Amino acid sequence: MTRNNHFPHLMRAFFYEWLVEQRNASIHTVRSYRDAWRLFLRFVAKRAGKKVAMITLADLTAREVIAFLGHAEHERGGTIGTRNCRLAAIRSFFNFVATRDPGSIAQCVEILNIPIKRAPVSEPCYLDPMEVTAILAQPDRSTLEGMRDHALL
Numbered sequence: 001m002t003r004n005n006h007f008p009h010l011m012r013a014f015f016y017e018w019l020v021e022q023r024n025a026s027i028h029t030v031r032s033y034r035d036a037w038r039l040f041l042r043f044v045a046k047r048a049g050k051k052v053a054m055i056t057l058a059d060l061t062a063r064e065v066i067a068f069l070g071h072a073e074h075e076r077g078g079t080i081g082t083r084n085c086r087l088a089a090i091r092s093f094f095n096f097v098a099t100r101d102p103g104s105i106a107q108c109v110e111i112l113n114i115p116i117k118r119a120p121v122s123e124p125c126y127l128d129p130m131e132v133t134a135i136l137a138q139p140d141r142s143t144l145e146g147m148r149d150h151a152l153l
Contacts, residue, residue: 006101007057011037014096036089043068057097062110065090069114080119087116 019025044064045052073083098108140146
């Protein structure tokens with residue numbers, strides 16, 4: 001790590017000062033963000049031909065984030081929801097960096113402008129009238145519980 005590489009200090013401050021102390025994030029959120037960043041840093045390091053410890057903030061471009069999200073969704077077989085969770089972890093860090101390192105604001109804005117991906121919405125499933133009649137006929141209306149169940153249905 002060189003003296004000019006303040007990325008490790010920002011990452012530590014993000015996890016320990018920002019997420020844990022200031023935001024009081026749950027342990028599940030912290031672990032999820034940690035895992036997302038572990039995958040992202042390994043991905044960037046492999047593409048850059050560097051060791052993870054040598055990555056700088058300048059290596060983390062919007063292009064790399066977009067490539068990582070595509071990799072997470074397609075090569076790793078993740079869902080759109082998983083992709084969006086990874087993006088949330090990355091965005092949160094760069095939102096934090098924008099407040100700590102004004103010289104990186106342009107880079108942060110590019111990454112913060114990466115949109116979430118919308119998942120396809122399935123069509124609602126409806127019951128036809130015969131199915132509704134069959135369901136309503138199930139409760140035994142001769143008992144109190146059956147009358148209650150019928151009323152609820």
